[in-house]
Every structure is written in structure tokens, then in C-alpha cells.
Amino acid sequence: MGFYLAQLLTGLANASSLFLIACGLSIIFGVTRIVNFAHGSFYMLGAYLSYTLVTHLSALGALGFWGGVLVSALLVGVIGLLVEVLILRRIYRAPELFQLVATFGILLIIEDAALAIWGAQDLLGPRAPGLSKAVRILGEPIPQYDLALIVIGPVVLGLIWLIFHRTRWGVLVRAATQDREMVGALGVNQALLFSSAFFLGSVMAGLGGALQIPREAVNLNMDLSVIGDAFVVVVIGGMGSVTGAFIAAVLISVLNAFAVLVFPQISLVLPFIVMALVLVVRPYGLLGKPGSEKGAPADPEAPLRPLNPAGRLAMGAVVVILALVPLVSADFTMILLVDVLIAVLFAASLHFIMGTGGMISFGHAAYFGVGAYAAALVVKWLGLSMVPAMIVAPVASGLAALVFGWFCVRLSGVYLGMLTLAAAQIVWGVTFQWQDVTGGDDGIIGVWPAKWASSETAYFYLALVLCAGGVWLLRRAAHAPFGYMLRGIRDSEIRAEAIGVDTRFHQWMAFTFAGTLAGLAGVVSAFAKGSVFPDVLNISSSIDALIMVLLGGIHTLLGPLLGASVFVLIESWVTRLEYWRFIFGLIILGVVLIAPDGLAGALSRLLAFLKARIRPGTDTKKEALHGQRS
């Protein structure tokens, strides 16, 4: 009995720290509609700052500890505020989710900054003075600090509730969560509201991290390891609902505390399984409201145009130049270019559902990974050769997408994205844990191409044919009735239904189609590397694809191609440098600020600018018009 109570109390203590970080994320999303990947970094910064402050203030006893914790939380709040004012505020008008790219850049920068300041080793923080012992409850030792945390969680919830219901600012935050445009129309200073919400959210993340130091060693993986769970909690609770986040944190943590007793391996995927179940029953989370999933209102997209002859020529030229590369260059270049080709196909397949279909996916790596693993498994267990494996793999991905897609297309917006993430995490967890079949962390090695394709040159041509073919198929589909109707459903589901379209079914098929092609990219990658590891399935692999699509420009078919190429080329260059994350993060932020419409948007603006320079006639005409009006 005492043992179970102890588990329950541990669960509740975990719930408190999870709640602190999740509620900040929820507030930020509710008001600004930014999916903030840097939130985990704020949490990590809170932990590092409080480690330094608390160690330095240890002479002051309890005051030093709690003072240090609060000051670090506030410092993180200030850093969050700076991020909002200096970067995010400039790109609020960008297409939906684009801000996510900026927060990803910030995540990279903070990670390397922490590495430079605090070093790579784990730091064990001091215990809280006066709460460093354990008390015995029903014979079981319970850390006093856990009991303190169990109190702190609900107290913070109560304070936030008071702020939200008893202050004008809080009412405005809640109003903005429901209808941002209306709040703006009422003359509320939105910039101030956004900044203050971002500040409060960051303080919460910092506080969560700062309070964590007596419980776990501070390390550089805290950011990404917590962000997944934090998103899960926010989504289960309902985006923008703080009370929902609390309920969800308790639900997840307590379930986890008991589930590990029965099935220890489950803790990796349990939160995602719970999230998937909750979303299937309640599509907006426990306390979320319909509409809470939508991002900021976006400007309508321009009609799709086929490439003009010059564009076609350029695309053809790119393929021809690629085909000529093996004649002049070293193996190293070809290996890099194969990576580019794989990324381009992967990103293009994600763009098909995200850009053309308007279905956000935070877990597209699942289908890439299933493709790679399916190939590796049939090679390893059935002894199949490359060509049959290359046929089996996309089929397997397609089937996986068919199964997960059935659930996913029932949701929309960020909730849909989170369910795709849950699917990916579940696949990852199973792969990671199922050592006997998948090799677990050790992966599967010895996935070599057939003899005829084993030279770098031959495999390069094979990859070129498969990836270029896949991209061509995706483009063709986007211009065909299938893609057009998918876009139509994105524009207006009601209209699509009113002209006889089964919208869910159509989206489901598109999801499956994109998953199949992601699987093709996966199998090309598996044979290129000769091995498969679980990290092809993890969150950062999904995020990479997301960044490629968004960075390239979600509103054009060319965007993912540009985004993926640039991403892989820059990454392969910077990863050779020390503190490459910092540099990569800065590059991403630079691109985001210079080209808020993505690389493709920037390119077309550049072309238009050059055209105007070459043929100044059009420009003067415009000026004349302008002059007439003013």
C-alpha cells in the first residue's frame, strides 16, 4: 500500500514540473499561435541559470535557493522577451507555422551557448536547504522536495487562474486566445500583449527548469527531451487552456508512475499513446475549444501556375547538371548529393500534405523511417535483395500512413500535427525497444545495394532516378485533379463537400500517397548508408523535414526543393565546425528575417526585382500610377 502511495506521490511531483513547463507553452500558443520549439531551451536555461545562482548563493540557505530559483526564472523571462521583441515580432505576418523555424534556430543557438558557458558535462545541483531529506509515509521514504513540488504545482495554477480571471491583462490574454482579431479590433495593443504573454510563458519554463535541479542533473539534452512531453500535455489539455494542461500533466505523470511497474519499456511512448487516445475521443483536447487549433489567419495563396518555359528549362538543366556530376567530381560530392536528393524527395512528400493539403505533420519521419526499416528488415530476415526491398519499402510506408492517416485526418490544425507526432513517436518507441527484431539502438547494418548499384556512381544515378521520379510524381499529382481537390479541401471543406467530395477520404488518400513517397526516400537512404538506426524516426528527423518545407516556402511547389537542398548543403558544411549549432541557428534566423516568405518567395522577389531593372519601363509605369494616386 505504502509503495503505491509512494508511486502516486512521485507521479504527482513529476506532474508539477511537467505542468510548469507545459502551461507556459500553452499560454504562448494561445495568444501568439506560435508553436515554440525554443520552449524546451528556456526550460534548460532555467535549470543552468539556477544551478549557477543557487551554487553561488548557497551561503544564504533557503533564501539563496528559492531566491536563486526565482531570479533564474525571471532571467529566462527576460531572454524570452528579447527573443519575442527582436525576432518573432518581425515575422508575425509570415505564413502559418513559419515562426516555428525561427524558434528552431533559437533552440540551436541556446544549445551551443549553454555548451560554451556550462560545458558538456552533467551538472548536479545542490539540494534545497531544509528539504533535502526524505520523510517516511506508510513506511516508504518520500523526498521532502517532491512534497514541496506537489504543493507548488497547484499553487502556480491558482496564481495563474487569479491573474487570468481577476486582472484586466488576464482577461485580455483569454480573449486573445479565443479571438485575436477581435481583441485587436477593440484597440488593444497587441504587441504589448504578445510580449507580456511570451514573457510569462518563458518565466514558467524557466521556473520549471530551475525547480528541477535538486531532482536531476542539468544537461544539454534537457531541451529536446522535455519539449515532446510538454507538447503532449498542452495538446491533451487543449491548446491555450492552463487548467487543461494541469489535468493532463497529472494524468500523464500518474499513469506513467504506475505503468512502468507493469511494463517498464512503456514510458517512452505512453504519453503519446494517451494523447492519441484523447484526441480520437476529444479532437480539441480535454478543455480545448473548437478553433483553438488554428494558427494566425493567413493570406490566401496565389493560384497554382505550371512552370513557365524558363522555369522548365531551369529544372531540366538542374537534372542534367546533376546527371553530369559523376563525370567530374569525387565520391564525396556524390554521397553529399545523394543526401540532398533524399532530403528533397522527403521534403516534397511532406509539402504535399502540408502545403497542398494544409495538413500539418510533425511526424513525417515515421514514413521515411518505416520505409528504411522495412527495407532493412526484409534484407536481414528474408534475405531479399535491393530491388524487391525497394518495392516492399514504399508499400510498407504506405500501409503505415494508411493506418495512422485514418486517425489523423479526423483532426485539423496543430492537433492533427500532434497526432502525427504521436504516431511517429510510437513507431520510434517500438523500434527502439524491440531489440530482437529491429536491433534497438544498435540498428540494422549490412543493408547494401545490389552489385550493379554498389559503386558510388551507379548508386548516385539510381538515387537520382528514384528521387527525381518521386518529385516529378508529386508535382504531377499536385497539378492533377487529385492535388487540386486536396488544395480545394484546404481552402474550403464546406465547398468541397458541396461539390460531391468525401473530404476525409480524399485527405486520407493524400496522406497515404505522401507517406508512400516518404518511404521511397527512406529506402534510398537505407541503401545509401548501408544501415538503419532508430534516429531516422525520431522527432528531430521530423523537425528537419518541417524546417526544410517551411524554410523553402510552403506556398510554392518549388519551396521544399530549395529548402531541402539548402538545408542539407549548409548542414553538411557547418557540422564540420566547432559550435556548428550556433552558426546554423544564426543562418536560419538570418534567412527567416530576410525572407519571411521562404526561400522560394525571396527568389521570386529577386527575379521580379531583376526583371524590373532590366526592363525599367514596367517600373516607371508603376511609379506613374503611384504618383497619380498620391
Next chain:
Amino acid sequence: MGNVLEVRSLSKSFGGIRAVRDVSFDLKRGEFLALIGPNGAGKTTCFNMLNGYLRPDTGSVKLLGRELVGIPPRKVWRMGVGRTFQITETFRSMTVLENVQMALISHNRRIFDLFSKATALYRDEALKLLELIGMAAQADRPCAELAYGDLKQLELAIALAHDPDLLLMDEPTAGMAPNERIALMQLTADIVARGHVSVIFTEHDMDVVFAHSHRILVLNRGELIAEGTGDEIRANALVQEVYLGGGSLFHEKETAHA
């Protein structure tokens, strides 16, 4: 000609509110029928039950003898019922012409086609429809930059794309300028006059209602309180009571003007 639509004792409640109570009526081929009533009378609820967006609690809707109740909107459309929306719903990232083409592509069951060029399909048919509603000149404009009145007209072209037997128009002229209203309803009346399609529309503008409709149904608090030609409805004491609330001079003047 026989009846295109037969509606029998349609009822729908939301919680305790009985939005539509026991509504029955028939519609002949080529008939232009107006459904009017004060705000909250149940017009839109009634409409949404006809086209499958709402399932009635009781009652039946038969299109050319086939039951529509319980059939999802997309299938109702395939059975030959077109509709326009009170607040326009179009594909904003497509051109005017492409919007009509999409309806034609769907009608010809080619939405899962992966290889044809969508913009090349049924182009001439779509252009013909745009000519019919006088929007051929705007065919290649992006839908997102159209004026609201033009969007309403475009909806009509989309709704006519599969040559429906019945066209349901929910407040077709809401949000339009007065001269646009007249033009749109004249256009609709001309289309009805060809005798194939029957139209039911809801409307608040009485000028529009009395100028074009062959027959008028009046709903109040979910119940059908009157049915007849324009003159009959104008003379109906109950309708006057409902609309005018018993002798408001302001309204009397307006009706007299109509």
C-alpha cells in the same frame, strides 16, 4: 410536370428549441420558390435539412421520388441538388474558372486522377457556365481578389455545373449592392425560365422576393404560416402581423413601396 421535391412533416429541435415544426411543401419542375420569414424563423435550418447538412428529427424529403434524409451532403449533390451559401464558400487559392472546373471534375468523377492537368479539364464547359452568369471576362482572376458580389455570382456558376434538378440558394443576395442583387436574381429567374431547374431561395430583401418568385412560403417560429403567390402573401393578415408586428408605419411604407 410532376413534383421535383416533396417535403413532408419536417421537424428539428435543438435542445428545447423546436427550430422547425412539421413543415411540408411540394416543388414543381421549373418553379422559383421563395422561403421567407423573420430572423430565427427556421429558414436556414430548413435549408440544411433539404441538402443533407442536418438530419431532421422526423419527416421526409423526396427528390424525384428518392429519399434524401440521412444522405450526406456530397451524395445529395450527386443526386442533382446544387447549392449556394449565405456566406460564400469558394476555393480562394484558385482562379474563377478553376473553381467551376473543380465542380465539373467532381461531377465527372475524376478527382482521384493523378496525371491529367486539372486546368485543362472541362475548360470549355466551365467557360460556358461563366459566360452564362456574365463572368467570362474574369475567368483567370484569382478568386481571392474578387468582390463579394462576384463571389456570389461565381457560386451560382459552380452550383449549376452539374446541371442540377434543384438549386438551393441560401440568402443569395446577402451582402450585395442593390443593383447587383437585381442582376443576380434576374439571371437566376432567366435560368429558371428555361424550365429545367427548380430553385428554392431564402431572402430578406422583399423586393427580390416579390419581383421574381412564383410562389412564397412564409415561416415563423419554425412553422409554415402561409403559402401562395406574391399577391396572396401580401394580402395575408397573419403574414402582415408577423412581419409588421401590427401597424408599424415604417414597415407599412416599405411594403407599399414593394
